[in-house]
Amino acid sequence: MSIWFVPRDAAARSMGADAVALALEGRGETVIRNGSRGMLWMEPLVERAESRHGARVGWANMTAAQIEAGLPDEQSTQYVGVVEEIDYLARQNRWIYERVGVTDPIDPEDYLAHGGLSGLKNALAMSGSDVVQAVTDSGLRGRGGAGFPAGIKWRTVADQSPAPHAGESPSAAAHKYICVNADEGDSGTFADRMLMEGDPFCLLEGMTIAAHAVGADRGLVYLRSEYPDAIATLQAAIWIAREQGWLGEGILGSELNFDVEIRVGAGSYVCGEETAMLESLEGRRGMVRAKPPLPAIKGLFGTPTVINNVLTIASVPSILARGAEAYAALGQERSLGTQVFQLAGNIAHGGIVETAFGITARALVADFGGGTRSGRPIRAVQLGGPLGAYLPDDKLDVAMTYEALAEAGGMIGHGGIVVFDETVNMAEQARFAMDFCVEESCGKCTPCRIGAVRGVETIDKIRAGQDVAGNTALLRDLCDVMTQGSLCAMGGLTPNPVLSAINQFPEDFQSPVIATG
Amino acid sequence: MNHSRYPEWQAEAAEALIAPIVAAEPGPVLLCLQAVQAHFGYVPGDAVGMIAKACNVSRADAHGVFTFYADLRDTPPPAVPVRLCAAEACQAVGGRELKTDWAAACGDDAVLAGLTGVDEPIFCLGNCALGPAALVDGELMGCADVARLKAAVTQAQATGEAL
Numbered sequence: 001m002s003i004w005f006v007p008r009d010a011a012a013r014s015m016g017a018d019a020v021a022l023a024l025e026g027r028g029e030t031v032i033r034n035g036s037r038g039m040l041w042m043e044p045l046v047e048r049a050e051s052r053h054g055a056r057v058g059w060a061n062m063t064a065a066q067i068e069a070g071l072p073d074e075q076s077t078q079y080v081g082v083v084e085e086i087d088y089l090a091r092q093n094r095w096i097y098e099r100v101g102v103t104d105p106i107d108p109e110d111y112l113a114h115g116g117l118s119g120l121k122n123a124l125a126m127s128g129s130d131v132v133q134a135v136t137d138s139g140l141r142g143r144g145g146a147g148f149p150a151g152i153k154w155r156t157v158a159d160q161s162p163a164p165h166a167g168e169s170p171s172a173a174a175h176k177y178i179c180v181n182a183d184e185g186d187s188g189t190f191a192d193r194m195l196m197e198g199d200p201f202c203l204l205e206g207m208t209i210a211a212h213a214v215g216a217d218r219g220l221v222y223l224r225s226e227y228p229d230a231i232a233t234l235q236a237a238i239w240i241a242r243e244q245g246w247l248g249e250g251i252l253g254s255e256l257n258f259d260v261e262i263r264v265g266a267g268s269y270v271c272g273e274e275t276a277m278l279e280s281l282e283g284r285r286g287m288v289r290a291k292p293p294l295p296a297i298k299g300l301f302g303t304p305t306v307i308n309n310v311l312t313i314a315s316v317p318s319i320l321a322r323g324a325e326a327y328a329a330l331g332q333e334r335s336l337g338t339q340v341f342q343l344a345g346n347i348a349h350g351g352i353v354e355t356a357f358g359i360t361a362r363a364l365v366a367d368f369g370g371g372t373r374s375g376r377p378i379r380a381v382q383l384g385g386p387l388g389a390y391l392p393d394d395k396l397d398v399a400m401t402y403e404a405l406a407e408a409g410g411m412i413g414h415g416g417i418v419v420f421d422e423t424v425n426m427a428e429q430a431r432f433a434m435d436f437c438v439e440e441s442c443g444k445c446t447p448c449r450i451g452a453v454r455g456v457e458t459i460d461k462i463r464a465g466q467d468v469a470g471n472t473a474l475l476r477d478l479c480d481v482m483t484q485g486s487l488c489a490m491g492g493l494t495p496n497p498v499l500s501a502i503n504q505f506p507e508d509f510q511s512p513v514i515a516t517g
Numbered sequence: 518m519n520h521s522r523y524p525e526w527q528a529e530a531a532e533a534l535i536a537p538i539v540a541a542e543p544g545p546v547l548l549c550l551q552a553v554q555a556h557f558g559y560v561p562g563d564a565v566g567m568i569a570k571a572c573n574v575s576r577a578d579a580h581g582v583f584t585f586y587a588d589l590r591d592t593p594p595p596a597v598p599v600r601l602c603a604a605e606a607c608q609a610v611g612g613r614e615l616k617t618d619w620a621a622a623c624g625d626d627a628v629l630a631g632l633t634g635v636d637e638p639i640f641c642l643g644n645c646a647l648g649p650a651a652l653v654d655g656e657l658m659g660c661a662d663v664a665r666l667k668a669a670v671t672q673a674q675a676t677g678e679a680l
Binding site: 010011013014015040041043165184185186187188189190193225226227228229230263264265266267268269280281282283284285286301342343344345346347350351373374382386416418419420421424429432436439440442 | 542543544545546547548550551572578581582585586587588589602604605606607608609610638639640641642643644645646647648650652655656657658659660
């Protein structure tokens, strides 16, 4: 008898996947709720196999009404053939996302059947120091945006002694923490969410490997409240992992004791900045801390703390399973391994593309993405989230690496790519960038707190046609102050979208328009 | 007016929620605020003082945490909250226009406006390839438009009343 797969991912659910699954069950069919393949324009993408691990064929954009009318067949116009042979998937190189969309995310047997825990088993057979070395050798860099080498961060934490919480007596229990930053606030990014919903055990396995490597005993995942499905799925996975002995005491028969809890955010973008995240985890306002001390030395509650993004940690199991050398053979320059790119905004084929660093932005947007959803020409592409630059269509041949993008005035950020068609007004986007900083600034440093407010005012004057040359010069000066003088990336990088809009699309700042606010 | 899904504010119940958090967790202020809101739907002023006392921080400190986070509210939530994503990926596919249209729809329909409350800005729901994204009573919607939003509100209201 056939087995049907209907994604439980929030994006698929947002397009009616639950009703489709119910309709299939209503017909007496066996339904497994898998993660999403990441071809989001096809959601709900319903798949069918003749056995649990057999080849799967699919139908895109299925509705419950269609299922109620009859099971889909190969003659349907929505039939997409063998799912893994679809060009969009076949051309990817999936490491982090190897199981996402394939497995039932919270079925531990499915996890094991698809290579789960092989990275952790390899790691536990090595010394912690050798695991740190493997991560260093892989070239893995932080995927949250800053791109700091993960191995160096881990080495720093590994070299510290565990410490009691700040304010406790020196004889109190000493800890080191693994804190995963799952505060994925950048617009145009959803890879953390889809990983946590589609393969949460992978994140837990990565955290456990990190704990073994640096000698940590506690793990926290700081997960944004805007992701209720991810919270529920990861929480379910934590409970199951404890039952399986994958978390807790004596993990997999080793001497490793490590457990993980979720902390839910409360609607603050700046808490994705690592020191603001620590403040929030300690229950305070998410105000950025000055560095030093580095969190690796004095982090959460004053203890040595690894802080990594979801994708950084989720890269580790496959690196330990397949080898650091194989990982480092991918990519170019100092951008090694794979990156999970996210195609978003006005794009025909939006979704997840995991591939080696070095692919061009154009290949992602045009070859994978298929151009705009509206069918109009591309005017601008924002790379790296709300703090990333806007590039015009003729600058998209840049290679997606940390180095090439920095040279082109952009950044890879968390791998998000937001496409705009020709209807976009770039002065409006520049204003939004400043306004977002007004909303989300933590308020600790003046360039960010005051500068963003002045930035909105000045852009409004430019858009109203008041002394355009003078106010543009003033805005550039203000951006310079914010870049040089802000304590963290919030104020320091907000000028990126603003200045790129002015520099690449000056015509949008010339003709007086009424500010729409 | 209190929405039926949440119990009326009750100090003893709040104290019972807070006590185990304070006992178990270092840095419990935000966790306590979140627990109170999850239970009662909002954080009344009385709760902020109670949490400050239980956590041994000043009332000003607890109030500072409360006001920092956009999620935390000091009034009961609307019956069927509707929130539209205000961030770039949704702007690229008509998010701004949807906000305008939704405000107009609520302006024309006092019952709808009363049910769904003010559309407070929310920045990114992680559904950036299927925008405009919206959150209707906690459920994510892709490719949102006014008609689908209204239908989802009606459905959520029916589900709520059936409970």
